[in-house]
Amino acid sequence: MxxxxxxxxxxxxxxxxxxxxxxxxxxxxxxxxxxxxxxxxxxxxxxxxxxxxxxxxxxxxxxxxxxxxxxxxxxxxxxxxxxxxxxxxxxxxxxxxxxxxxxxxxxxxxxxxxxxxxxxxxxxxxxxxxxxxxxxxxxxxxxxxxxxxxxxxxxxxxxxxxxxxxxxxxxxxxxxxxxxxxxxxxxxxxxxEKHWDELVIIIAVVSSRQKETSSTSGMRESVETSLLLQHRAKEVVPKRILKMEEAIQNRDFASFAALACADSNQFHAVCLDTSPPIFYMNDTSHRIINCVEKWNRSEEAPQVAYTFDAGPNAVLIARNRKAASLLIQRLLYYFPPNPETDMNSYVLGDKSILKDAGIQGIDDVEALPPPPEIKDKIPAQKNRGEVSYFICTRPGRGPVVLxxxxxxxxxxxxxxxx
Amino acid sequence: MxxxxxxxxxxxxxxxxxxxxxxxxxxxxxxxxxxxxxxxxxxxxxxxxxxxxxxxxxxxxxxxxxxxxxxxxxxxxxxxxxxxxxxxxxxxxxxxxxxxxxxxxxxxxxxxxxxxxxxxxxxxxxxxxxxxxxxxxxxxxxxxxxxxxxxxxxxxxxxxxxxxxxxxxxxxxxxxxxxxxxxxxxxxxxxxEKHWDELVIIIAVVSSRQKETSSTSGMRESVETSLLLQHRAKEVVPKRILKMEEAIQNRDFASFAALACADSNQFHAVCLDTSPPIFYMNDTSHRIINCVEKWNRSEEAPQVAYTFDAGPNAVLIARNRKAASLLIQRLLYYFPPNPETDMNSYVLGDKSILKDAGIQGIDDVEALPPPPEIKDKIPAQKNRGEVSYFICTRPGRGPVVLxxxxxxxxxxxxxxxx
CATH class of the missing domain: 3.30.230.10 (Ribosomal Protein S5; domain 2)
Structure with missing residues (x-):
């Protein structure tokens, strides 16, 4: 050598x-x-x-x-x-x-x-x-x-x-x-990734001033103190794993969404059951969940699944491109950018979803009508500035050599x- | 007749x-x-x-x-x-x-x-x-x-x-x-109420723009959909009931506080494990918990227990008057009132706690030093206006005829x- x-x-x-x-x-x-x-x-x-x-x-x-x-x-x-x-x-x-x-x-x-x-x-x-x-x-x-x-x-x-x-x-x-x-x-x-290539993923990166518990120390504390974690691990998850494998095999979006949402919520429930309690989701995360739940329940079948990791960001999985474009409309309606934000830096990734949704600039965002599922007399709250930016993406391939x-x-x- | x-x-x-x-x-x-x-x-x-x-x-x-x-x-x-x-x-x-x-x-x-x-x-x-x-x-x-x-x-x-x-x-x-x-x-x-008359209770009524799920429908949905609720009811609560009875009997504040906090958090965990998930606590509730947890952990023994019902309000139980006056100082430091708020309408109930804490007016609130347990270099966030008012009270008597x-x-x- x-x-x-x-x-x-x-x-x-x-x-x-x-x-x-x-x-x-x-x-x-x-x-x-x-x-x-x-x-x-x-x-x-x-x-x-x-x-x-x-x-x-x-x-x-x-x-x-x-x-x-x-x-x-x-x-x-x-x-x-x-x-x-x-x-x-x-x-x-x-x-x-x-x-x-x-x-x-x-x-x-x-x-x-x-x-x-x-x-x-x-x-x-x-x-x-x-x-x-x-x-x-x-x-x-x-x-x-x-x-x-x-x-x-x-x-x-x-x-x-x-x-x-x-x-x-x-x-x-x-x-x-x-x-x-x-x-x-x-x-x-x-x-x-080709098995179920209709899915579209939109990530909402949520603004947060909270310092978060690292997932390493968080999960250690959950194992040591949560009285629900072992029940989840032994009784709940094994059944969900089988059902989720089946949902993926059959491209059964309704089951996929129900399982993904329930499991995300249960993970955060275990965090809350930890001593001291761990809060990864914040009010913005909750508002995103409420928006998705309300919409899903107004439709015959779920349009979007949500899941949250050890932080407030939402990962939203839409059943197809149509659902994704309706989703981005809703997200931008509830979470418009701060004034003077360039749409190009507010929605990243696959911008064709934005195009499908008929949104080119900030004026189109401001002109969005309230989603039809809001039937309350109370006008919907806008939450400007609560989301830093969105990333539009999809399921993808594994590692490659460049x-x-x-x-x-x-x-x-x-x-x-x- | x-x-x-x-x-x-x-x-x-x-x-x-x-x-x-x-x-x-x-x-x-x-x-x-x-x-x-x-x-x-x-x-x-x-x-x-x-x-x-x-x-x-x-x-x-x-x-x-x-x-x-x-x-x-x-x-x-x-x-x-x-x-x-x-x-x-x-x-x-x-x-x-x-x-x-x-x-x-x-x-x-x-x-x-x-x-x-x-x-x-x-x-x-x-x-x-x-x-x-x-x-x-x-x-x-x-x-x-x-x-x-x-x-x-x-x-x-x-x-x-x-x-x-x-x-x-x-x-x-x-x-x-x-x-x-x-x-x-x-x-x-x-x-x-005379058995343990040292306890002082401070309620933080938290401002909220969220419409909350009623507890009646909330608990129905939890029973129907949460996979953790039955485990909590059958395995966790019976043991906690025995321990809590013992803690009350012995006026053992450390056990009382640990059980009360853990059980409040587990109740909210079950709400989160419900489909659709129920969020009663908001970011302000989380901040109050973090304030109490941080303080309790900085002391040799817990000073304050917290518990939250079906809403964002915190009920804080201090081990004695001394702890209560230190608590109200912390609460007012983190959650000062909006400008022009009269202290008389910001702290209700037993105002002697406020007097113990050396707080007479809004100027005293603004002059409060950061709690000593904040050792981070990062200055503590103030959350002005997030609490509508506080009520200072204590354990009390049962029903009486007037x-x-x-x-x-x-x-x-x-x-x-x-």
Missing amino acids: ASEWILTLTAQTPTNIAVIKYWGKRDESLILPVNDSISVTLDPGHLCTTTTVAVSPAFEQDRMWLNGKEISLSGDRFQSCLREIRARATDVENKEKGIKISKKDWEKLHLHISSFNNFPTAAGLASSAAGLACLVFSLGKLMNVQEDHSQLSAIARQGSGSACRSLYGGFVKWIMGKEENGSDSLAVQLAD SDESQALIDPKTGLPK | ASEWILTLTAQTPTNIAVIKYWGKRDESLILPVNDSISVTLDPGHLCTTTTVAVSPAFEQDRMWLNGKEISLSGDRFQSCLREIRARATDVENKEKGIKISKKDWEKLHLHISSFNNFPTAAGLASSAAGLACLVFSLGKLMNVQEDHSQLSAIARQGSGSACRSLYGGFVKWIMGKEENGSDSLAVQLAD SDESQALIDPKTGLPK
């Missing part, structure tokens, strides 16, 4: 949103959950992490940059992932560059990792799930790891529980597993972030 | 606040609960219903006025109470007025009832509990009903479940009972509200 070479690999990994929730670990260090969970993978075109991993005999230590800023890799979770991946590395040969790395070399070689989220990291949009999944996936590819995505997911799980579900596109189940060592706690794909070198985040000559 | 006489009786009945919550009926029409509950009776000096009941052969029908406005008595719940009380009426003789009513006369005689709450009826302060209890208690006295308070409580229960707990002062348990006819679903006194005729709400000559 020459000492000047640098080998890089770039990959892109999606975020995911759970529709049957993961809340509570039975093993803190291995990150083994108290119940199965099911998620929808989000289109990486709108929400994803891109990671470039680089290896070189010139690197003196493992280093990582997130969104251009160096971060520490010393945490147990990063170290678990790096150790597990290194243990599975195999011989790598790059004939073009004249590089040969043998299985045993990987223990000595250091890595540079640069990761970038195409969405705000702190906005509560599962950036750690996409990030850890991308770290494991890209290292697996770089090191020619032979394990399949499910086995990689069990490694990603040790970095961030829900990261394991980002190893697949479409609809994914994280099986809690039974083994003490966690080897069978991994993700499987229930169906790919072969276009221009997308790499590390300079192949210096080994440092571009 | 001469036809011109009118016989009246006036009584006063307190409200109560549950510290182990009632949520869910096993029988809708008899109002039989799915679990026992425990409450603290509030001092009627600050929160009570006064009711005058009048009977006269001149009255042509049963009529009722609430806060001076005539209301219908045709509802099943009123009718149940009136029927049950009439069935237990006995001979009445008023020698002074020369009136004799025999047991059988009561079936034919009509009643005029006038009821007045000394607190805002719509503010979510258990006005129906005090109101129904007062109706049953005053009619029982008027009709010389021989049954004791527990047996009267079983009648009041059929008017409004939690009303049964307003038949006693101090600390009261509503035993769910086992009988199908509800005869053993009644209230008993655990201890009177013999002073000037307190009667019905004119003994006209038989109509004064």
Whole structure:
């Protein structure tokens, strides 16, 4: 091996949103959950992490940059992932560059990792799930790891529980597993993103002045103090998992929506049953739920499912494009932007939904009529400024290697972030 | 019997606040609960219903006025109470007025009832509990009903479940009972108000623009849809009831507070687990909880317990006067009144707590330093205008007959509200 070479690999990994929730670990260090969970993978075109991993005999230590800023890799979770991946590395040969790395070399070689989220990291949009999944996936590819995505997911799980579900596109189940060592706690794909491609997802990023409890400490406190959590994990979730798998298999939106909404609410109920209680949803979240519930109940069948993770943001899943355009009208009616906001920065992602809804500019928002389901004499309250922005997206694919070198985040000559 | 006489009786009945919550009926029409509950009776000096009941052969029908406005008595719940009380009426003789009513006369005689709450009826302060209890208690006295308070409580229960707990002062348990006819679903006194007279209660009446789900329909929906409610009722509450009885017996504030807070939160968790979800607490309620939790955790032992009924108002129970004055300082620091608010209309009830806290006017509120438990660098948020007013009170006595005729709400000559 020459000492000047640098080998890089770039990959892109999606975020995911759970529709049957993961809340509570039975093993803190291995990150083994108290119940199965099911998620929808989000289109990486709108929400994803891109990671470039680089290896070189010139690197003196493992280093990582997130969104251009160096971060520490010393945490147990990063170290678990790096150790597990290194243990599975195999011989790598790059004939073009004249590089040969043998299985045993990987223990000595250091890595540079640069990761970038195409969405705000702190906005509560599962950036750690996409990030850890991308770290494991890209290292697996770089090191020619032979394990399949499910086995990689069990490694990603040790970095961030829900990261394991980002190893697949479409609809994914994280099986809690039974083994003490966690080897069978991994993700499987229930169906790919093409199986149910009518669905449209709108995320409302809710303004919040509250400092939120981290999900790691929150779920620890729930396991320790909630008297409802074990009942949920043992009695409620197993039945819901079966029903949700069936709903996804049959593209049965009514069941899908009922299960997703009920499970999101139950997860937040367990948070509230924690001592001290954890509040992730705020009044805006509640208003979004009320808007969706009222509309769904005015229709013959549910049009939209909602689900909330460990924060106030709403993830709204519309049954199809038509429902999505009616949804964005309602959302913009109840949650108009602050004056002088550019619509282009208020509705992000797939803007064709906005076009379908007949909304081009702020004037169209102000002209929206009240939704027909408001039959009260009381005029509907407008909640200007309570939503920071919306992202229109859809179920999406799993991780991919980006072969276009221009997308790499590390300079192949210096080994440092571009 | 001469036809011109009118016989009246006036009584006063307190409200109560549950510290182990009632949520869910096993029988809708008899109002039989799915679990026992425990409450603290509030001092009627600050929160009570006064009711005058009048009977006269001149009255042509049963009529009722609430806060001076005539209301219908045709509802099943009123009718149940009136029927049950009439069935237990006995001979009445008023020698002074020369009136004799025999047991059988009561079936034919009509009643005029006038009821007045000394607190805002719509503010979510258990006005129906005090109101129904007062109706049953005053009619029982008027009709010389021989049954004791527990047996009267079983009648009041059929008017409004939690009303049964307003038949006693101090600390009261509503035993769910086992009988199908509800005869053993009644209230008993655990201890009177003198048993633990250190406690001070501060109620924060929270401003809300939300229309709330009524507790009657809310608990019906919870019973039908929550998958956590039965587990709570069967597994969690029975143990808590025993522990709460013990805490009250021993005046063990740490246990009392832990149980009351956890049970309030679990009741709201069950509401959230209902489909569609029910939100009674709002962001202000959450902020009050966070304030109390933070303070309690900064002290060696809890200083304050919180509990929330079917609305955003906080009922805060301080371990003693010292804790209450520190609490009102914190509450006024975080929730100062709007400008131009008179402190006399912002803190109602027992104003000596305010004096203990060294607060005379609005200037003293503005000069309050941040509570010492705020150690973050981030300055604490002020939430001006989020609380409408505070009421300072304490545990109080049960129903009493008011013999002073000037307190009667019905004119003994006209038989109509004064």
